[in-house]
Amino acid sequence: MTDPKAQGFTPGLDGLQLGGNARGRVMSLIEFRAGDGPMIQIHPDYQLQLERAPQSVVVSWQEDGQPMNAAIPVVEFDQFVQAGQIVVER
Template identity: 50%
Template sequence: MTSTPTQMDARIVGPVEFRAGDGPQLKIPEGDCQAMMADDSVVLTWTEDGQSLTAAIPKIEFDRYLQSGAIVLGRP
């Protein structure tokens, strides 16, 4: 059984990267974002140069970023 995705405020405060398809690792800039959490992945949404961008990362990788302090949940 899958749960309903949960959306929450987050901040990127350290190095966070994602891979777009089979391409290279891309960096998500530091700053505010939204995190939409599902059972096995997290979609991060942020604004860069006036454009809304998104990246999906595996939940295990998101948890690693939380533990390292690169992503902080909530807003200051």
């Protein structure tokens, strides 16, 4: 198995190891920009699937019956967790 530190793994408040998965719930509206793209909103009560990448959390959810996903940098994801906007269900 590859050493997470060798892959530039950044630990976060999600409590996940590299490649780990968890569920989450959006408690209040979150907004973030995916790279140089448009602003993305995820509304309260949406169920999330979380997958840990080296420096981001890949977030997947359903919106109007359509699958959506985005990678959120760990630092930004931690801010959502600290603010109570996202709850990670372990």
